[in-house]
Amino acid sequence: DTAVSQTPKYLVTQMGNDKSIKCEQNLGHDTMYWYKQDSKKFLKIMFSYNNKELIINETVPNRFSPKSPDKAHLNLHINSLELGDSAVYFCASSRVGNTIYFGEGSWLTVV
Amino acid sequence: KQEVTQIPAALSVPEGENLVLNCSFTDSAIYNLQWFRQDPGKGLTSLLLIQSSQREQTSGRLNASLDKSSGRSTLYIAASQPGDSATYLCAAFNNAGNMLTFGGGTRLMVKP
Numbered sequence: 001d002t003a004v005s006q007t008p009k010y011l012v013t014q015m016g017n018d019k020s021i022k023c024e025q026n027l028g029h030d031t032m033y034w035y036k037q038d039s040k041k042f043l044k045i046m047f048s049y050n051n052k053e054l055i056i057n058e059t060v061p062n063r064f065s066p067k068s069p070d071k072a073h074l075n076l077h078i079n080s081l082e083l084g085d086s087a088v089y090f091c092a093s094s095r096v097g098n099t100i101y102f103g104e105g106s107w108l109t110v111v
Numbered sequence: 112k113q114e115v116t117q118i119p120a121a122l123s124v125p126e127g128e129n130l131v132l133n134c135s136f137t138d139s140a141i142y143n144l145q146w147f148r149q150d151p152g153k154g155l156t157s158l159l160l161i162q163s164s165q166r167e168q169t170s171g172r173l174n175a176s177l178d179k180s181s182g183r184s185t186l187y188i189a190a191s192q193p194g195d196s197a198t199y200l201c202a203a204f205n206n207a208g209n210m211l212t213f214g215g216g217t218r219l220m221v222k223p
Contacts, residue, residue, distance in 0.1 A: 031209055033211075035213075040215075041198065041215075041216060042213070042215055042216075043155075043200065043202075043213040044213070045210055045211065045212070048209050048210055050209055055207075055209050055210075056209060056210050090154060090155070092155075096207075096208040096209060097142040097143060097204055097207075097208025097209075098143075098160070098208075099145065099157050099160050100145065100157065100202075100211055101157065102147075102154040102155040102156075103154055104153065104154040105153070105154050
């Protein structure tokens with residue numbers, strides 16, 4: 001059983017397009033996250049949601065809009081994609097302050 | 112703002128060696144500290160979680176220690192195996208427990 005699943009795993013798209021990445025967790029966690037891993041493999045938090053409420057927004061351009069329809073889902077929509085958006089995007093979930101579980105990642109390539 | 116640093120950035124050892132990976136953090140007001148493993152092209156797997164009130168945690172050949180006052184944590188891997196080859200990431204949860212800040216990772220290669 002996949003605990004945190006995100007789709008698609010791979011995404012290649014042109015500059016200027018709009019795309020979405022979906023994430024679902026079946027662990028009953030109350031907190032979900034989006035992290036970005038850049039080309040240097042550094043992981044940086046983008047958003048943190050607790051019980052569908054936005055808690056953390058780490059200076060992410062407003063082209064990135066997270067949506068949490070319920071506690072089990074946190075989707076990421078990206079408008080007007082730029083070359084610099086190419087990265088691996090990881091969804092994760094946890095209970096507050098407990099072990100955090102990551103999805104397998106979504107490899108986004110903007111050409 | 113929390114900053115997490117990992118030293119060394121890369122490490123290559125022969126099989127069977129015991130090794131230590133280092134992690135330091137600037138803000139000691141943490142909820143807990145976690146160690147992860149990442150294999151190439153994969154997500155992150157949680158290895159150990161140390162609560163802020165704890166000094167160490169053990170799981171099999173892995174032992175992680177935490178010294179909040181000095182802002183340091185170490186991951187000790189005993190009797191390393193080629194299957195341990197991966198990137199090891201240290202991350203500190205903020206006081207509210209809703210944001211995990213990662214170090215840059217240590218890329219470990221264990222040679223047979």
